[in-house]
Amino acid sequence: MATLSPTVAVKYPQTRHGGGSGAPPTHGNGGGDGRGANGSPDYGERLRRARLGLVVGLTPVIMMFVSFTSAYIVRKGLPTVDPRTNSYVHDWLSVNIPWGLLLVNTVILLISSVTMELARRQITRQAALAPVSSIPGVSLGEEKTFPWLGVTVVLGLGFLIGQWMAWQELAARGFYLATSASSSFVYLLTGMHAIHLAGGILALLFAAATSLLRKPVEGRRIVVDITAWYWHFMALLWIYIFALIEIAR
Amino acid sequence: MASTEIIHAHAAPQGFIRKYIFSLDHKVIGLQYYFLALIAVFVGMGLSLLMRIHLIWPNANLPIFGAIKPETYLMFLTMHGTIMVFFVLTTAPQGGFGNYFLPIQIGAPDMAFPTLNMLSFWTTFVAFVVLVAAFFVGAPLHGWTGYAPLSAVPSAGPGEGLGADLWITSIAIFCAASLMGALNFITTVLDMRAKGMTMMRMPLTCWAWFITAILGLLAFGVLLAAGILLLMDRNLGTSFFVPGGLNFTGQTSFPTGGFSSSTDLIKHNGGSPLLWQHLFWFFGHPEVYIAILPGMGVASQLLSTFSRKPIFGYRAMVYAMLGIGILGFVVWGHHMFMSGMSPYTAFAFSIMTMAIGVPSAIKTFNWLGTLYQGRVRFHTPMLFAIGFVSLFVSGGLSGPFLAQPVLDIPLHDTYFVVGHFHLIMGVAAIFGIFAATYYWFPKMFGRMMSEGLGRWHFFLTLLGTYAIFMPMHYLGLAGQTRRYSEFTQVAYQTKLIPLQTFITYAAIVTISAQFIFLFNLFWSMAKGKKATDNPWEATTLEWTTATPPPHDNFGGRTPVVSHGPYEYSVPGAARDFVMQNDPATTPAH
Amino acid sequence: MGLALLALIWLITFVSTYFFVAKTWWFPVGASASAAWIDHQFAVTFILMGIVFVAAQGALGLFVWQYRDRGATQPVHYSHGNAKLEIIWTVLTAVLFIGLNLMGSRVWATERFDPPEVGAVPVEATGLQFAWYFRYPGPDGKYGRTKAELEDASAGGESAVGLDPSDAASKDDIVSGTMYIPVNREVDLALRAQDVIHSLFIPSMRFKQDAVPGLIIHMHFKPIQTGDYEIACAELCGLGHYKMHGMLKVVSQEEFDKWLASKEAEKQ
Numbered sequence A: 001m002a003t004l005s006p007t008v009a010v011k012y013p014q015t016r017h018g019g020g021s022g023a024p025p026t027h028g029n030g031g032g033d034g035r036g037a038n039g040s041p042d043y044g045e046r047l048r049r050a051r052l053g054l055v056v057g058l059t060p061v062i063m064m065f066v067s068f069t070s071a072y073i074v075r076k077g078l079p080t081v082d083p084r085t086n087s088y089v090h091d092w093l094s095v096n097i098p099w100g101l102l103l104v105n106t107v108i109l110l111i112s113s114v115t116m117e118l119a120r121r122q123i124t125r126q127a128a129l130a131p132v133s134s135i136p137g138v139s140l141g142e143e144k145t146f147p148w149l150g151v152t153v154v155l156g157l158g159f160l161i162g163q164w165m166a167w168q169e170l171a172a173r174g175f176y177l178a179t180s181a182s183s184s185f186v187y188l189l190t191g192m193h194a195i196h197l198a199g200g201i202l203a204l205l206f207a208a209a210t211s212l213l214r215k216p217v218e219g220r221r222i223v224v225d226i227t228a229w230y231w232h233f234m235a236l237l238w239i240y241i242f243a244l245i246e247i248a249r
Numbered sequence B: 001m002a003s004t005e006i007i008h009a010h011a012a013p014q015g016f017i018r019k020y021i022f023s024l025d026h027k028v029i030g031l032q033y034y035f036l037a038l039i040a041v042f043v044g045m046g047l048s049l050l051m052r053i054h055l056i057w058p059n060a061n062l063p064i065f066g067a068i069k070p071e072t073y074l075m076f077l078t079m080h081g082t083i084m085v086f087f088v089l090t091t092a093p094q095g096g097f098g099n100y101f102l103p104i105q106i107g108a109p110d111m112a113f114p115t116l117n118m119l120s121f122w123t124t125f126v127a128f129v130v131l132v133a134a135f136f137v138g139a140p141l142h143g144w145t146g147y148a149p150l151s152a153v154p155s156a157g158p159g160e161g162l163g164a165d166l167w168i169t170s171i172a173i174f175c176a177a178s179l180m181g182a183l184n185f186i187t188t189v190l191d192m193r194a195k196g197m198t199m200m201r202m203p204l205t206c207w208a209w210f211i212t213a214i215l216g217l218l219a220f221g222v223l224l225a226a227g228i229l230l231l232m233d234r235n236l237g238t239s240f241f242v243p244g245g246l247n248f249t250g251q252t253s254f255p256t257g258g259f260s261s262s263t264d265l266i267k268h269n270g271g272s273p274l275l276w277q278h279l280f281w282f283f284g285h286p287e288v289y290i291a292i293l294p295g296m297g298v299a300s301q302l303l304s305t306f307s308r309k310p311i312f313g314y315r316a317m318v319y320a321m322l323g324i325g326i327l328g329f330v331v332w333g334h335h336m337f338m339s340g341m342s343p344y345t346a347f348a349f350s351i352m353t354m355a356i357g358v359p360s361a362i363k364t365f366n367w368l369g370t371l372y373q374g375r376v377r378f379h380t381p382m383l384f385a386i387g388f389v390s391l392f393v394s395g396g397l398s399g400p401f402l403a404q405p406v407l408d409i410p411l412h413d414t415y416f417v418v419g420h421f422h423l424i425m426g427v428a429a430i431f432g433i434f435a436a437t438y439y440w441f442p443k444m445f446g447r448m449m450s451e452g453l454g455r456w457h458f459f460l461t462l463l464g465t466y467a468i469f470m471p472m473h474y475l476g477l478a479g480q481t482r483r484y485s486e487f488t489q490v491a492y493q494t495k496l497i498p499l500q501t502f503i504t505y506a507a508i509v510t511i512s513a514q515f516i517f518l519f520n521l522f523w524s525m526a527k528g529k530k531a532t533d534n535p536w537e538a539t540t541l542e543w544t545t546a547t548p549p550p551h552d553n554f555g556g557r558t559p560v561v562s563h564g565p566y567e568y569s570v571p572g573a574a575r576d577f578v579m580q581n582d583p584a585t586t587p588a589h
Numbered sequence C: 001m002g003l004a005l006l007a008l009i010w011l012i013t014f015v016s017t018y019f020f021v022a023k024t025w026w027f028p029v030g031a032s033a034s035a036a037w038i039d040h041q042f043a044v045t046f047i048l049m050g051i052v053f054v055a056a057q058g059a060l061g062l063f064v065w066q067y068r069d070r071g072a073t074q075p076v077h078y079s080h081g082n083a084k085l086e087i088i089w090t091v092l093t094a095v096l097f098i099g100l101n102l103m104g105s106r107v108w109a110t111e112r113f114d115p116p117e118v119g120a121v122p123v124e125a126t127g128l129q130f131a132w133y134f135r136y137p138g139p140d141g142k143y144g145r146t147k148a149e150l151e152d153a154s155a156g157g158e159s160a161v162g163l164d165p166s167d168a169a170s171k172d173d174i175v176s177g178t179m180y181i182p183v184n185r186e187v188d189l190a191l192r193a194q195d196v197i198h199s200l201f202i203p204s205m206r207f208k209q210d211a212v213p214g215l216i217i218h219m220h221f222k223p224i225q226t227g228d229y230e231i232a233c234a235e236l237c238g239l240g241h242y243k244m245h246g247m248l249k250v251v252s253q254e255e256f257d258k259w260l261a262s263k264e265a266e267k268q
């Protein structure tokens, strides 16, 4: 059953069969693998796809923190049986969180979000100019390249160190991981957030490494762009967590 | 007449490792998933055979395994369930066939993120290795649901030490892998469809994979969270799931096996065992749909193809799957009616569960409607698709019993439940996998599978699975509790042993029949009849390309789609099928 | 092939249905007040689902045979479905399923939402690996204090539930491995577990409830027929789950009083 018949020029159907709310057919060049018709990588398309991937990928992160939150709220409200008296008691212990220190960390993280955004815009500009500057003889002049990326990494690490200090402070106040359900949740939420942020830092370091390898700036731009949005999300997530452990103590 | 656009082809990688081991090609990755699942399913099946034998002859001395102890039985049970649910039913239909055929069916050259795709497979592989490792240190005995505190306290039983840690770790790794996969599937569907491939022109298989991916994306994050909490309870002394004042003195009065328990009070306070159940089933119920939705997609595709008739109610099918997907997230409490959860909550969950029966019924109706007044061709894939419908009906109709809290009182945690979920999620989903294998084998390997062997396989398997799982409903009514390693201790249950024995014999026959499939699979790869590009005269895009498909799927071209996926027997058309990329001028609805 | 399929599907349907209808394996005779209700609800559900089952499997078998491929001349009805049928079908199943559910909810409500009758017999059931213990508060009507660190399953009896002898209320508490209850009186049951989750399952009473560590769950049921009834554990609780069974003895009020008195006497 030969079904691969000679190629016939067919007009692209104007009316969509079946109608429906389907998204319009998306990519113009049909390749779909991020390569333009001439075989060179289509960075615009790849960026769009990566951003879509990020939005999708953040969903499970949200779901995870939603789970932690609901566990937190439920555990806080639920009476438990005291094995000594066999009666229900409310045993929730308010954690005395070092909120001054956490506030400082919050500021650091917010500043890093700003520098991250500056880094993103910087590399976007560079990527836009890349095709031009690669033409021999064209000089765009020395653009001052402030190392926003490096600053972000440093601030990110600063935040993590700050969180570590907050943990030390918690321990000094007698709240260890297993002290009470409340302290377990504080360590859990801050810890999981820190791990996610560390992932962002690794991505930035990866972008920096590719710049040393003289990979095209467009590819690096995608990494930085995605990480930037991820970073902003982490900042928001942190504010949420901070509010949760402060308000629902 | 195939209409295509010419695009630049990208080169296939060279070298064995890049090509077959760490391949970025979705087709190779799909096959990797498939063969991982194939290994897993035979391991899981072997375990079930050992279990069935032990249930009937508890004191038998088996070769290699010796006498199976009660705790060994429960370890087999845990591994059987975990392997089957995660590494077979989640892996083969989605990771295997989804990976291979989703991009081709929507006319894309690959998945959206090939590297992530490769990572996702190898992460799954690591999860499998970690799970198998649990065998060697003593697997946990807490079942695939891992209810705390049994799963949270090492002194709760043999295997609850390192074995349980490995089990949880494996599941956590699996979650990460599935999330990567889900991300890829969703982005691919949203962003990589060929020209003219609107959402409402996608084959129902693609819809099923897409919705399955969304369910996975929402559910696996929750299981991951639960797994992290459980690991913390076990190893860091937190009390999320473990209440205070637990005492395991009971173990010492039980002399079986070389296990010595601690008589210490467990140092925990105030955790909630029900919290684990809520988190687990919030994942767990969507998970059963993750297992079955791809099967529904395949059944729809095959019933239409082999009845030479458009699918009955394409839109209704899509909406039903979406409805199942959405409702699937609000029914988890139906696993917990007897758990001590508030009876008011039970009420709400019960209504929601009944509501989810409605889209399931729509699907059945539409499958029957597709067959009605068609021209049914009985190739092996079609046989399995018909078997799928039959099993789906049988398994689905026990749902409304379990969904009513009052009826769940006598039925919960009995063999009735075991029969129910095996028919609908176990065997029906497996039939989906078989149907898909027979259907797509020619495309994947360029040869046809033997029809004769396929028929034998089908008839023995359908009869066999009914013989195994239908009597389990009767056992459940009679009060046979599940997860028992012997039926010798409770007087009323000893009376049921003859029926149990029948089930074991049926299991032996059915499991033996699977070797027909295994032989057919490998024999046909080498010796099968050469396949043409479109042996089933089907309409979707995978049948427009070469067999097996080239590295970029369409050989430097990309299809342009002008028709819906199931245009069979269109009045006025030259052939009895109109392919999706036939010119728009071809008559079609 | 079509005929073979038809035969197979119909055969499976017939055999499956036969054993349900013949009740070859069925619920044990119900001996509690709610059993009749539950069995009735089951029967209604069973008849409705049975009809759907036979109809759907019957149609499946019939269609594959009747519409088997008989060559190219066989007409195929080209259709994409029928919205009206689709809607009728959806509404019908919705009404059927939800209606069924609402019917059954009354039993559930009286069992779970109402408090136990006045004069119900208080019994506390404790699950531990791998036995059930039943405690009666004695003449003072109050359960004595228990302590986790006093629990010792190997000693059995009062030590198994960790009864604290220093508490005055525990002086007259009775702990038994067999559950005795008088007929025609409601049992006010409190469920506890010491180690992992267990589930008290008494098939003849149509009773089942998990016993969860960290929770005290109250439940009530009313036996209406004397006799010995087996108790099984229905929630996986460890390697001895399969042998965690017990006995329920439903006896007359006099016998129950006699039993209690003899137990109290033993204690002195």
Ligand code: HEM
Pocket: B288, B289, B291, B292, B334, B335, B336, B353, B354, B356, B357, B360, B396, B398, B399, B400, B401, B402, B403, B404, B408, B411, B412, B413, B417, B420, B421, B424, B425, B426
């Ligand atoms: C369509 C695919 C379905 C799948 C794959 C599926 C799968 C499962 C599984 C795996 C269980 C396991 C219970 C256990 O381990 O204890 C289960 C239980 C249950 N299913 Fe389904 N099911 C499906 C459809 C339905 C339908 C249509 C209903 C109701 C209308 C339903 C209602 C229930 C209920 C209420 C339980 C809990 C029973 C109990 O714990 O006692 N299911 N199902």
Ligand SMILES: [Cu+2]
Pocket: B284, B285, B286, B288, B331, B332, B334, B335
């Ligand atoms: Cu469920």
Ligand SMILES: [Cu+2]
Pocket: C198, C199, C233, C234, C235, C236, C237, C238, C240, C241, C242, C244
């Ligand atoms: Cu048990």
